[in-house]
Amino acid sequence: MSFDVLQEKIIAKKNPTVAGLDAKPEYVPEHIRKVSYEKYGQTLLGAADAIWEFNKGLIDALYDVVPAVKPQAAYYERLGWAGMALMEKTIRYAHEKGLYVIADIKRGDIGSTAEAYSDAWLGATKVGDVLCEGFNADCVTLNGYMGSDSVNPFLKTCKERDKSVFVLVKTSNPGSGELQNVPAGADDTVYGLMAELIEKWGAGTEGKYGYTMAGAVAGATHPDELKQIRARMPHTFLLVPGYGAQGGTAEDVQYAFQANGHGAIVNSSRGIMCAWQKTGKDGLDYQQAARNAAIAMRDDIARFTTIA
Numbered sequence: 001m002s003f004d005v006l007q008e009k010i011i012a013k014k015n016p017t018v019a020g021l022d023a024k025p026e027y028v029p030e031h032i033r034k035v036s037y038e039k040y041g042q043t044l045l046g047a048a049d050a051i052w053e054f055n056k057g058l059i060d061a062l063y064d065v066v067p068a069v070k071p072q073a074a075y076y077e078r079l080g081w082a083g084m085a086l087m088e089k090t091i092r093y094a095h096e097k098g099l100y101v102i103a104d105i106k107r108g109d110i111g112s113t114a115e116a117y118s119d120a121w122l123g124a125t126k127v128g129d130v131l132c133e134g135f136n137a138d139c140v141t142l143n144g145y146m147g148s149d150s151v152n153p154f155l156k157t158c159k160e161r162d163k164s165v166f167v168l169v170k171t172s173n174p175g176s177g178e179l180q181n182v183p184a185g186a187d188d189t190v191y192g193l194m195a196e197l198i199e200k201w202g203a204g205t206e207g208k209y210g211y212t213m214a215g216a217v218a219g220a221t222h223p224d225e226l227k228q229i230r231a232r233m234p235h236t237f238l239l240v241p242g243y244g245a246q247g248g249t250a251e252d253v254q255y256a257f258q259a260n261g262h263g264a265i266v267n268s269s270r271g272i273m274c275a276w277q278k279t280g281k282d283g284l285d286y287q288q289a290a291r292n293a294a295i296a297m298r299d300d301i302a303r304f305t306t307i308a
C-alpha cells in the first residue's frame, strides 16, 4: 500500500518531511545556469537543462536524509515540452534514489478528464494495444471541490497500481478561509465537510498503518484547523505545506501527527532549495546548504514530534 511505503521510509529515516522541487530558474545558482545557457541559449530548453542539473544535485544531496520529494507541476509546465521532459526525468531519478514522489498537480475536473489526468500522472495510456506509462508518480495532489466523480478515477488507478492521493482540505494560503472556513452543514465548515468526504472516499482501503489511499492537504499556517482535521480524519495521511517560507513552525505542525508520530509529512520547498542564497557563497555550496537545511528541519520537527 502506497502510504505504508511512505510511512516506512519516514520511520527508516526518522524524518517526516518532504523536499519540494519547485523548478524556478531563479533558484538555480549562477554557475549551473551559465553552462546550460551557453549550451542552449536563454531559452526554455536552457532553463530546463539548468534545473535538471540543479534537481539532480539536490536529490544527490538529500536522498539519504528525506523520504520523499514533491515536484510542483506548475513550475515544470511553465517550461513547455522541455519542462514536461524535465518532470519525467526528475521523477525517474528520484525513484532511482529510493525516494517517494508526490507530484503536486492539484488537478480536479469532470470524470472523463480526471481519468486522463490520472492515466498521465499515476497510470498509463493505452496506445493501440500497448499500455504506455506516463509520469508514474507515487502520489498526486488533487482539488476535490468538484466532488467524488472528479476524484474517483484517481482512486481507481490507486487501487490498480498501488498509488495514493492527497486531496485539498484546508490550504496554507492566507485566502484559504474565504471559502474553506465558511460555515456549512450542521455546525460545520466547508473544509470540515471536505474532511468528512475524504474519510468516506478512502474507507475500506486502509493499509497496515491504518491510513487509506485518500490523503488530505492541511496547511501548517492554520494550526487550529490542523488540530481539528487530525482529530476528524483518523484514517487519513496528511500532507502539510507551509512550514518555513510561509511561516509555519515545528510547534504548529506537531498537530498533524498522531500520538505515535505517524500519519503526516511536512513540506518545505524554498527553505531547502534556496538555502544556498543565505550562505553568501554564490551557490557553489548549494548541495551542502540544502542538506543542512533539510537536517535542521528534521531536527526542528523532532523537538515536538517523536516517531515510534
Ligand SMILES: O=c1ccn([C@@H]2O[C@H](COP(=O)(O)O)[C@@H](O)[C@H]2O)c(=O)[nH]1
Pocket: 020, 022, 072, 104, 170, 171, 172, 173, 217, 218, 219, 241, 242, 243, 244, 245, 246, 267, 268, 269, 270, 271
Ligand atoms: O495548501 C497548500 C498546498 C500546496 N502548497 C505547495 O507547497 C509548496 C510550498 O512551498 P514553500 O516554498 O515551502 O512555501 C509549493 O509547491 C505550493 O504550491 C502550498 O504551499 N500550500
